[in-house]
Amino acid sequence: MNYRTEMYEVRDTEFPAMVFSFKPFGEIASSENADQSSFFDIIGVITSPGRVVKQSRYRLIEVEISDEHHNKILCTIWDSNVESYLSQLSKAEGTVPIIIVQFCKPNVFRGEIGVSTHYQASKILINADIDEVKEFRSRIKHDDTFLETISVGQPGMMVNREFDDLDVKALGDVVCLEQFISDFGQQDGSYWVFGKVESIEPHFGEWYYLACKTCVKKVRILDDKKFRCDFCIKNFDVAVKRFRFVANIVDDSSNASILLWDREVVQLIGKKGE
Numbered sequence: 001m002n003y004r005t006e007m008y009e010v011r012d013t014e015f016p017a018m019v020f021s022f023k024p025f026g027e028i029a030s031s032e033n034a035d036q037s038s039f040f041d042i043i044g045v046i047t048s049p050g051r052v053v054k055q056s057r058y059r060l061i062e063v064e065i066s067d068e069h070h071n072k073i074l075c076t077i078w079d080s081n082v083e084s085y086l087s088q089l090s091k092a093e094g095t096v097p098i099i100i101v102q103f104c105k106p107n108v109f110r111g112e113i114g115v116s117t118h119y120q121a122s123k124i125l126i127n128a129d130i131d132e133v134k135e136f137r138s139r140i141k142h143d144d145t146f147l148e149t150i151s152v153g154q155p156g157m158m159v160n161r162e163f164d165d166l167d168v169k170a171l172g173d174v175v176c177l178e179q180f181i182s183d184f185g186q187q188d189g190s191y192w193v194f195g196k197v198e199s200i201e202p203h204f205g206e207w208y209y210l211a212c213k214t215c216v217k218k219v220r221i222l223d224d225k226k227f228r229c230d231f232c233i234k235n236f237d238v239a240v241k242r243f244r245f246v247a248n249i250v251d252d253s254s255n256a257s258i259l260l261w262d263r264e265v266v267q268l269i270g271k272k273g274e
């Protein structure tokens with residue numbers, strides 16, 4: 001598709017209304033370096049329904065999903081899909097809830113590969129009345145472990161996951177915190193903030209820096225066109241471009257500028273620096 005692509009709604013009962021492209025969990029886990037910009041669908045049993053993490057207007061929920069072979073994957077459901085997830089989940093009470101996440105993307109979180117929804121593009125379906133779900137259910141119907149592990153609706157089942165110890169702060173708090181740190185020399189920390197990216201700008205005029213291909217630290221360009229890495233104590237013939245730029249983000253408490261590094265940028269825009 002490009003800017004000239006014209007789209008028409010197809011109203012043909014023969015044309016399948018829902019076409020899925022399910023990706024096996026194992027394939028997702030082994031495709032860390034694969035094309036991060038492609039979408040796919042997943043199907044599985046909700047084995048841990050997660051808990052809503054909330055900050056200002058932004059919410060997310062992290063759900064553990066198991067495939068029929070008990071391979072597990074974590075799915076981060078972002079703000080625009082949380083409401084749909086929760087309402088369908090409450091209707092699924094007393095069942096083995098089978099979830100389809102349509103149009104999700106792989107994401108790497110603390111070194112673990114999972115999937116996440118992607119704005120309004122993604123769609124959540126729990127116990128949908130479609131063949132794919134019926135077939136999945138029939139494949140696991142003799143597997144009692146799914147019955148045992150699942151009790152949607154019971155608060156005790158809200159298994160603690162990654163986000164439980166997450167220190168989510170409003171931007172206003174972080175700005176105060178920075179002031180506090182510089183005033184009192186307190187220890188630095190890592191915090192999660194939720195915000196809307198208002199604009200992006202180069203960092204000191206550059207969108208990227210030249211990095212050592214071995215250690216990814218910044219290299220100096222030498223007179224003989226070689227690249228010097230002071231960390232590796234070595235000269236290289238080539239260097240790699242790595243993104244580094246500033247994102248200005250806002251939430252309803254404040255605004256902040258955040259320096260984004262290559263890994264985050266690649267995840268955000270789905271493209272590599274070269």
Ligand SMILES: [Zn+2]
Nearest residue numbers: 212215229232
């Ligand atoms: Zn190096």
